[in-house]
Amino acid sequence: MHQGRLNVPDNPVIPYIKGDGIGNDISEASLKVLDKAVEKAFGSKRKMEWKKVLAGSEAYEQTGSYLPEETVNAFKTYHVGIKGPLTTPVGGGFRSLNVALRQELDLYVCLRPVKWIKGIPSPVKHPEKVDMHIFRENTEDIYAGIEYMTGEPDNEKIMNFLRDEMGVTRIRFPETASIGIKPVSEEGSKRLIRSAIQYALDRDLPSVTLVHKGNIMKYTEGAFKQWGYELAEEEFEKQVVPWNEYEQAREKAGPETARKLLEGKVLLKDVITDAFLQETLLRPEEYSVIATMNLNGDYISDQLAAMIGGIGIAPGANINYQTGCAVFEATHGTAPGIAGKDIANPCSFILSGAMMLNHLGWEQAAGIVFQAVEDAISQKQVTQDLYSVMDDATLLSTSQFIDQVTEQMD
Numbered sequence: 282m283h284q285g286r287l288n289v290p291d292n293p294v295i296p297y298i299k300g301d302g303i304g305n306d307i308s309e310a311s312l313k314v315l316d317k318a319v320e321k322a323f324g325s326k327r328k329m330e331w332k333k334v335l336a337g338s339e340a341y342e343q344t345g346s347y348l349p350e351e352t353v354n355a356f357k358t359y360h361v362g363i364k365g366p367l368t369t370p371v372g373g374g375f376r377s378l379n380v381a382l383r384q385e386l387d388l389y390v391c392l393r394p395v396k397w398i399k400g401i402p403s404p405v406k407h408p409e410k411v412d413m414h415i416f417r418e419n420t421e422d423i424y425a426g427i428e429y430m431t432g433e434p435d436n437e438k439i440m441n442f443l444r445d446e447m448g449v450t451r452i453r454f455p456e457t458a459s460i461g462i463k464p465v466s467e468e469g470s471k472r473l474i475r476s477a478i479q480y481a482l483d484r485d486l487p488s489v490t491l492v493h494k495g496n497i498m499k500y501t502e503g504a505f506k507q508w509g510y511e512l513a514e515e516e517f518e519k520q521v522v523p524w525n526e527y528e529q530a531r532e533k534a535g536p537e538t539a540r541k542l543l544e545g546k547v548l549l550k551d552v553i554t555d556a557f558l559q560e561t562l563l564r565p566e567e568y569s570v571i572a573t574m575n576l577n578g579d580y581i582s583d584q585l586a587a588m589i590g591g592i593g594i595a596p597g598a599n600i601n602y603q604t605g606c607a608v609f610e611a612t613h614g615t616a617p618g619i620a621g622k623d624i625a626n627p628c629s630f631i632l633s634g635a636m637m638l639n640h641l642g643w644e645q646a647a648g649i650v651f652q653a654v655e656d657a658i659s660q661k662q663v664t665q666d667l668y669s670v671m672d673d674a675t676l677l678s679t680s681q682f683i684d685q686v687t688e689q690m691d
């Protein structure tokens with residue numbers, strides 16, 4: 282591997298985590314879809330060597346640990362892997378396994394591409410206008426887990442410090458306030474925004490939008506925006522047009538000249554989070570790559586996923602673009618209510634696999650997977666979740682759907 286560019290052999294070892302709950306129904310069964318696509322694209326020249334690694338309940342039963350060190354090491358060694366959903370074990374102080382894996386591997390980008398697949402029922406009138414790529418910062422923000430419960434001694438220390446040393450008087454109910462800390466760094470923000478801009482440039486996408494609440498949280502979210510524009514000037518001067526430059530050109534020389542300014546370049550703009558959530562419903566076609574912090578990104582990812590038809594479909598990945606290390610994942614949870622019944626929708630896992638093929642540079646195989654899933658859905662051959670909201674559809678079990686998608690490739 283060189284500067285985040287993977288040097289992929291023809292037979293890469295790919296660690297995979299089956300996952301809990303419906304992970305048992307969807308993950309291993311879906312690997313054959315990916316194998317078939319690779320075979321279709323490259324014949325016998327390329328093939329993935331799947332390596333099962335343990336996490337979640339299966340790992341706990343076999344090793345006494347929910348996330349054995351061997352699993353983390355396998356991802357470190359082989360760089361790229363895929364996972365099904367994992368239950369967060371209930372119990373005081375237990376970290377989510379997903380968060381633990383992201384932190385261990387410093388996977389600072391949570392990437393969620395959101396694009397409608399023809400035929401999927403959507404709550405909006407024009408889901409075909411949604412084509413966005415969300416870069417959610419994965420390691421900082423209020424999600425860092427630095428919180429102090431009211432009544433605990435640590436909380437009292439912080440309260441005393443804020444009042445006595447910092448002169449803070451604006452905590453409305455100090456006697457009963459819990460406190461959370463929101464770290465947002467220049468380094469963390471810039472590496473996230475750098476990856477988003479590079480992604481847009483590599484794929485000829487028109488714009489990157491910084492989504493923030495900098496009007497209220499000036500030194501965290503406001504700084505995120507400021508660092509984004511700074512980075513564009515420092516590192517992408519010839520490839521990125523900042524919004525104010527574009528606007529000035531439009532005012533002085535008209536829209537045609539302004540448009541010319543953008544030829545072969547990426548427009549960098551910013552929007553306040555609440556306005557952005559309205560914009561996703563009113564003018565989704567004006568947004569392409571989105572770069573945002575952890576909490577905003579969480580809300581935005583789920584809203585956009587719902588707009589294109591929901592939970593069983595949207596794929597995702599956690600990526601460190603500096604090392605190339607990446608874990609692709611189904612974005613839904615373990616759905617315990619339907620686990621073991623062979624009725625879950627495997628699309629999120631399958632499409633995450635297609636994203637993984639893209640990341641390996643095997644775009645041809647990725648395209649075959651996307652096409653096969655789209656074909657099955659547009660022919661209304663679907664699992665229970667979609668069947669229940671579609672007219673005249675054919676109901677397939679998870680395994681039948683996977684067979685259908687595999688056969689579509691012939």
Ligand code: NAI
Nearest residue numbers: 366367368369379592593612613614615616619625626666
């Ligand atoms: P969930 O995503 O498992 O389920 C929410 C709803 O969506 C349920 O009605 C479920 O039946 C349905 N659903 C989810 N995936 C589906 C699929 N592929 N096909 C058809 N229907 C599907 O979310 P919930 O219930 O909040 O979480 C359950 C467990 O999953 C928890 O332990 C949670 O911590 C874990 N979880 C794990 C994630 C991960 O590993 N990335 C992400 C989210 C939750």
